[in-house]
Amino acid sequence: MNYAFWPMIFHNSIYFMAEYDMYTAVPFRNRERITFDHLVSMKKPNEKALVRVLRDGQEHELSSILQPIHPLVPVHQFDKLQSYYFFAGLLFIPLTRPYLHQYGEDWYNTSPRRLCERAL
Structure with a gap:
């Protein structure tokens, strides 16, 4: 499995993201912030994730099951000869x-x- 860039994705993220939604950083410890990507990468495949979003001034809590992304372009091919x-x-x-x-x-x-x- 390739967890290099975007390790997992919400399988129903199409329902999470509205037209102008975006994700950036998440509050962490004392005035620190971490990227949303890093937070998701700490989860295991098939683990349920709870996400709290602010949309139109209202807070919503959504949940989803995380699934690994299978990259279109293989990152490494140690055990295969080049075809x-x-x-x-x-x-x-x-x-x-x-x-x-x-x-x-x-x-x-x-x-x-x-x-x-x-490739990316």
């Missing part, structure tokens, strides 16, 4: 993070933007 497909003289390979890392240390900025967007 490829030749067709009409063209070589096709699956998009993986190790492939993007071939663009160098700053692969996020140097790789083709569309590939990078799909």
Whole structure:
């Protein structure tokens, strides 16, 4: 499982978020704040999460079951050989993070933007 960027998502978050809703930081200890992403990453898969939101000046308490997100692009492939497909003289390979890392240390900025967007 990849928990690198957005570890879990509310499976019914479509009902949680109104058009202009957003999440940022959550109050924590003495005047500290942590990101909502970090708070969610501390939960286990299939755990129920209670969320209190302020919408239209009213406080609502919502609940949801957290589910892991399966990334479209694999982060690591330690136990698999690279697969490829030749067709009409063209070589096709699956998009993986190790492939993007071939663009160098700053692969996020140097790789083709569309590939990078799909990887994240």
